[in-house]
Structure formats: C-alpha cells, structure tokens
Amino acid sequence: MAQLLLVEDDARVRSALIRALTERGHVVTSASSGMSGLSQAVEDRPDLVVLDLGLPDLDGCEVLRMLRAVSAVPVIVATARDDEREIVQALDAGADDYVVKPFSGAHLDARIRAVLRRGRETEGAGDAARRAPPVVVGGLLIRPAAREATLDGVPLGLTPKEFDLLHHLAVRVGQVVTRRELLTQVWRMPYGGADKTVDVHLSWLRRKLGESAQRPRYLQTVHGVGVKLVDPGP
C-alpha cells in the first residue's frame, strides 16, 4: 500500500485509475492540472506520483523538471503517444518509469510496486550512511547518525537531500565530483545533461553555508567538471 498522487486532466481516466488503484489498497489523491499537481506533490508528500504528460496548462516534462528541482519523489509518467523521443525526454527529466496509454490498473499497479521496491533498496543504502562516522572539514561537522551538520558549531538546518549532498562531498574532500555522479549517487536518478536538480540544491547548500558561487569557501565549482568540497582554512 502506498500514498499516490495522480496528475491527470481527463476526468474519466482519472476516476477509473483512482478506483483501480484504491481497489489495490493504495490511498490516492489527484490533481487535474500541472500546477495543482506540483503544489500537491510538495504539500502532500506522496510516496509516488503518476504524471500524465499531456496536461492543459504545462507540458508534463516541464512539471517533472520543476518537481525534480525540489523533490526526489518517485514518478511514473503516463503518455498517450508511444513516442520514443518523448519517453526518453521524460526519463532524462527524472522519471523513474513510464506507461503508454491505454494501460490497465493492474499494469500500473505492478509498475508502481516495482518502482517503490527499488526506492526501498535505495533506503537500505541510506541506512548504511546513517551508521557512517562523523566527518570534519574545517569548521564543518557532519554527523550521519544524527543527520546533523554544523558550521562553526551552528546547526545548518539542511533538508534531507542537502544533507546527503554535503555528506557525499565531505567524505570526498578535495576531490572533484561530477554532476552525473551526484545525480546518480545522491538522487539515484538517470543523468540528463540539462538537469538542474544538482545546481539548484548546490545553490541552496551554498546559501546555508553563508557563501556564494562568486565568493566560494567550502564549495568550489570546477567549471565544466563538477564541484569539490575543500577546507578553506582560517
């Protein structure tokens, strides 16, 4: 059983899917436009989002990119067209899987369970990280067990993804880490060249560290390659 958000503008398809998924034990909320889907995905924190690509207000891939800037929730896109280019675009934008319409409730449910199963395996990796020892870099102290990070003794108040990002960089202090590595290792997402997820989170993390891309201290961008965390010294 999972809490699902269904973003679908066709009222008939929407109610049929809600019925089919509810019968299979899921709790389903729904939205009929891209914008309302986005805000519900952020507010309701569903376990998984089923996203129709043909929406009246925004293109589904656009919705996905906006969602990926703020959330790593698993997403299955539903496309009416068996268009390989569109499917590749959706996967590059951060979709975890796709289904081509028309599909049955049983088919969608099987895809949902497979994606959630993969997600749980990823959480297993997170558990190992939580047992990892504390990391100190200059004034930064990162404690994976408590999922806490402080700078010069002051808590940074990081979101879970910001914490994972900082930890990933801190255990590789002085090494350049590519965006591709961050996206696949920290977000467990396929790499799309135009993806802004990593950049957006890096800029949020920078702000919390009290620095900027123009005046970096801990987070040094290596242009065209990636980013590294360094001890800025006194």
Ligand code: CA
């Ligand atoms: Ca549609």
